Amino acid sequence: MKLASFTHRGRPGYGAVIGDGIVDVRPRMPRLHSLLDVLRADALKEVMDVAANVRPDFPLTDVQLLPPVIGPEKILCIGVNYGNRNEEYKDGSEKPKYPSMFFRTPGSFVGHGQPLIRPPESPQLDYEGEIVIVIGKECHRITAEQAADHIIGYTLCNEGTIRDWVRHAKFNVTQGKNFDRSGSIGPWMVTADEIEYGKPLHLTTTVNGEVRQDDTTANLIFDYGALLAYITTFTTLKPGDMIVTGTPTGAGARFDPPKWLKPGDVIEVTVPEIGTLRNGVEDGL
Known part of the structure; x- marks a missing residue:
């Protein structure tokens, strides 16, 4: 899986890159505010499960990758x-x-x-x-x-x-x-x-x-x-x-x-x- 950090309309997020879009995981896992939080919590499997079979929230062209x-x-x-x-x-x-x-x-x-x-x-x-x-x-x-x-x-x-x-x-x-x-x-x-x-x-x-x-x-x-x-x-x-x-x-x-x-x-x-x-x-x- 491809995981990215980004901003969308000035709001920070992180999530899974699916094709030409990105699934915003942050609102789906509100206790973890960043990909660094995910890694420190050993929660990568949870992110993968959350992003599985979900349509992207934004096209990549609409976000600024960090x-x-x-x-x-x-x-x-x-x-x-x-x-x-x-x-x-x-x-x-x-x-x-x-x-x-x-x-x-x-x-x-x-x-x-x-x-x-x-x-x-x-x-x-x-x-x-x-x-x-x-x-x-x-x-x-x-x-x-x-x-x-x-x-x-x-x-x-x-x-x-x-x-x-x-x-x-x-x-x-x-x-x-x-x-x-x-x-x-x-x-x-x-x-x-x-x-x-x-x-x-x-x-x-x-x-x-x-x-x-x-x-x-x-x-x-x-x-x-x-x-x-x-x-x-x-x-x-x-x-x-x-x-x-x-x-x-x-x-x-x-x-x-x-x-x-x-x-x-x-x-x-x-x-x-x-x-x-x-x-x-x-x-x-």
């Missing part, structure tokens, strides 16, 4: 996680022994169809198409073999980055990864029962129709199990937390000259089993 999980405790992003990305750096380093990672704030992401904002501080807005795993059950110090039991669904991310700002300091990339509304997550979450765990997923990113990124998760250095086993050694993952699993080669910074995003550009991140996350670009004030 990131699927609003207000998660943690959004943890993985860097340089495709084998050929490590080679892309041309520094002669071997594949890493441990994942590189950093946190992003919820406010740095918009939903499907909303513009990414290029800030006035820099023209170097870049794209990074990625697959996101959503945690459904609290986990601490789990093994790689236990990971599948803790993943509730999958979504997509354009992990927009202000490239020169990731180099403002010696030991972190936080600034360039957290400009308000510089990235996106969506368009919805596909529940884990719809996607075979461990199946290679084919990810593409296009800018104005031009394919820039094209790879599969078969090339991940650290697969989902390895990521969750490592991450949960130092932090407890909770329902609704999201792990942004890394981007393939082909980001704009790697072209000569670089291909930065500009107002009017349209970026699409696609995985057939999940859907397409589409965003334009606008200048911010």
